[in-house]
Amino acid sequence: MYHHIKKLMYTVRIGTPDPRFGNMLLEQFGGANGELAAALQYSIQGLNCEDPARKDLLMDIGTEELSHLEIVGTLARMHLKPMKTAREAAEADPLVAIAGGGGVTLCNSMGNAWTADYLKVTGELDVDLRSNIAAEARAKIVYERLINFCDDPGTKDALQFLMTREITHLKAFMAALESMGKDPLVIGLIQPTPGIVEQFYNDSTGEGDDGETDERGPWNEGDDIEFIEGPAQPIAAATEEEVTKEIHQAARRTSAKSSRTKSKRA
Numbered sequence: 001m002y003h004h005i006k007k008l009m010y011t012v013r014i015g016t017p018d019p020r021f022g023n024m025l026l027e028q029f030g031g032a033n034g035e036l037a038a039a040l041q042y043s044i045q046g047l048n049c050e051d052p053a054r055k056d057l058l059m060d061i062g063t064e065e066l067s068h069l070e071i072v073g074t075l076a077r078m079h080l081k082p083m084k085t086a087r088e089a090a091e092a093d094p095l096v097a098i099a100g101g102g103g104v105t106l107c108n109s110m111g112n113a114w115t116a117d118y119l120k121v122t123g124e125l126d127v128d129l130r131s132n133i134a135a136e137a138r139a140k141i142v143y144e145r146l147i148n149f150c151d152d153p154g155t156k157d158a159l160q161f162l163m164t165r166e167i168t169h170l171k172a173f174m175a176a177l178e179s180m181g182k183d184p185l186v187i188g189l190i191q192p193t194p195g196i197v198e199q200f201y202n203d204s205t206g207e208g209d210d211g212e213t214d215e216r217g218p219w220n221e222g223d224d225i226e227f228i229e230g231p232a233q234p235i236a237a238a239t240e241e242e243v244t245k246e247i248h249q250a251a252r253r254t255s256a257k258s259s260r261t262k263s264k265r266a
């Protein structure tokens with residue numbers, strides 16, 4: 001159930017409206033890393049979530065993001081409003097001015113319509129939490145860029161609030177993922193193929209015009225990594241028996257896991 005209170009989560013005051021900046025703000029209203037995308041991503045993940053504690057987390061943050069949408073929409077509207085009547089302001093964004101009357105719509109700063117394709121919802125809680133950690137990091141950096149391009153103290157203040165909350169969410173999603181106690185390399189149930197999983201292919205080779213060469217680091221060297229000189233060679237496919245065996249083992253792991261969950265609940 002949703003309930004609206006006729007107050008903003010954070011008070012917004014601006015100086016002189018800046019229609020061009022209002023257009024940039026739309027990125028966080030109807031853009032890929034914006035507040036609507038965040039609100040819906042977490043809330044829809046919450047609907048799919050069978051872990052009551054983490055479902056509560058997803059619904060708490062998803063709902064807060066709706067309040068952020070209201071703040072950023074109000075802020076953008078304040079900056080875009082002069083477009084409705086002033087020709088000079090209208091030139092900052094003819095689409096918003098002519099089609100939208102200086103109001104906010106669910107478009108990004110380039111006028112592209114918001115799309116559900118922005119949402120990352122996999123139905124696998126740990127995988128979803130990783131997407132959310134990345135989403136919060138993206139939202140943080142977009143707010144930072146908006147702050148850097150903004151010269152109005154009141155607008156900056158509201159953006160600073162919104163940016164700060166994304167770090168709070170980042171921390172909460174990280175803690176939720178960590179508290180699941182999962183090995184970060186174990187995703188789902190089917191095991192990766194031994195041998196292949198340890199190989200690092202040096203597929204970018206040669207020397208670049210600016211002296212770029214092959215680099216080594218913890219991602220391609222270490223006891224559990226086999227460094228393979230490129231170009232990568234064709235790999236023999238697993239046999240039908242190997243694939244069938246792995247599928248059967250994964251099915252056994254699934255039924256063992258679900259009977260453990262059932263006995264925990266009983």
Ligand code: MN
Nearest residue numbers: 035038065068
């Ligand atoms: Mn937010």
Ligand code: MN
Nearest residue numbers: 136165166169
């Ligand atoms: Mn957030």
